Amino acid sequence: MQRHQPKPPWLRRRLATAGSSHMVHASLAAGGLFTVCQEAQCPNQGECYGRGEATLLLLGPACTRRCTFCAVTKVKPSPPDPNEPANAARAAAELGLNYVVLTMVTRDDLPDGGAGQVAATIEALHQALPGVGVEALISDLGGSAQDLQTVLAAGPRVLNHNLETVPRLYRELRPQARYPRSLELLGRAAEAGALTKSGLMLGLGETRDELLAVFDDLLATGCRMLTLGQYLAPSREHHPVVRYVPPEEFDSLRAEALARGFVAVASGPYVRSSYRAGELWRQAAEAL
Numbered sequence: 001m002q003r004h005q006p007k008p009p010w011l012r013r014r015l016a017t018a019g020s021s022h023m024v025h026a027s028l029a030a031g032g033l034f035t036v037c038q039e040a041q042c043p044n045q046g047e048c049y050g051r052g053e054a055t056l057l058l059l060g061p062a063c064t065r066r067c068t069f070c071a072v073t074k075v076k077p078s079p080p081d082p083n084e085p086a087n088a089a090r091a092a093a094e095l096g097l098n099y100v101v102l103t104m105v106t107r108d109d110l111p112d113g114g115a116g117q118v119a120a121t122i123e124a125l126h127q128a129l130p131g132v133g134v135e136a137l138i139s140d141l142g143g144s145a146q147d148l149q150t151v152l153a154a155g156p157r158v159l160n161h162n163l164e165t166v167p168r169l170y171r172e173l174r175p176q177a178r179y180p181r182s183l184e185l186l187g188r189a190a191e192a193g194a195l196t197k198s199g200l201m202l203g204l205g206e207t208r209d210e211l212l213a214v215f216d217d218l219l220a221t222g223c224r225m226l227t228l229g230q231y232l233a234p235s236r237e238h239h240p241v242v243r244y245v246p247p248e249e250f251d252s253l254r255a256e257a258l259a260r261g262f263v264a265v266a267s268g269p270y271v272r273s274s275y276r277a278g279e280l281w282r283q284a285a286e287a288l
Helices: 020-030 043-048 084-095 113-129 145-153 165-173 178-193 209-220 247-259 277-287
Strands: 056-058 097-106 135-139 158-160 195-202 227-231 264-269
Touching: 056 084, 056 113, 084 113, 084 264, 097 113, 097 209, 113 135, 113 145, 113 264, 135 277, 145 178, 158 277, 165 209, 178 195, 178 209, 195 209, 195 277, 209 247, 227 247, 247 264, 264 277
Parallel strands: 056 097, 097 135, 135 158, 158 195, 195 227, 227 264
Antiparallel strands: none
16 A cells, blocks of 8 residues: 655645635534534535535444445444434535535445435435435445335435446455445436436546446446546545546546537546536436
C-alpha cells in the first residue's frame, strides 16, 4: 500500500458561507437524522448545507461492510428507527426541498437489507411533499431482486447504485461487494423502467482503459447517468490516494462518457454521487 500524498493546488478551496447551514443542522437534529455528508466526511458538506440541502443517510450511521475507502462507522448497527421515514419527510418539508437524495448504509444483518425502510421513506416524502423528486442511492441489497422491487415500487425518480471502482480493485477496496452483482442490480432496475445512475471514485489505482470498460458495462445495463470524483482518504488508516487526477482529465472522461452514450455526467475532483443531483437529473430528463 502506497503512502499518503499531499493534496495538489486544485483540491484547495475556500470555505463555504454559512447560508442555511443552521436550518439544516436544526432540522436534522430535531428528527435524530443522519447524513452521508457528515458520516462519510464529504468535502462538499459546507456548500450543500449552505444551500439548505443534505443527503439523508438511512438506517443509522453504522455499516455492516468493511470497505477500506469509507469513513462510515463499522460497528454493530442498531435496529431501524420506525420514526425515521416520517422524520425524514418532516425535515425535507421544513427545508422546502423539491429534490431529495436518500442513501443508506449496507445492512446485511436485516432480512430485506433495509429495502423496506428506504421504500417507507420515499413514500413518506411523496405524501408530505407532493411532486417531490426522490433519488435513492442504495446498497446492492445482497443481490435480492425482491428487495430491489420493494424500493422501485415506492417510485424513486432515480435509482442510484455506485460501482465505486473498477473490478480489479474490488477485493482490496470492497471485499464484501461483487462487481457482477452490482451490474445486475442496475440492469434489473433499468429493465423495470427506472432511470439509473452510478458513480466511480478516481485515484485508487485504476487505469483509463479499465474505467472505459466500466463505462461500457454500465451502459450495457441501461444506466445513463454517471458521476466521477476524486477519492480522498478519510484518514491515514484508510486506503491511501494512489493518484490525484487533474481537472482536465476529469473533463476528458466526461466527454468520453457522453460520447459513449451517457446522457448526464458530472465529473470533477469534488463531484460526489449526490452532488447537485437535481441538476443532473434535469439534464437526463431533458435528454431522454
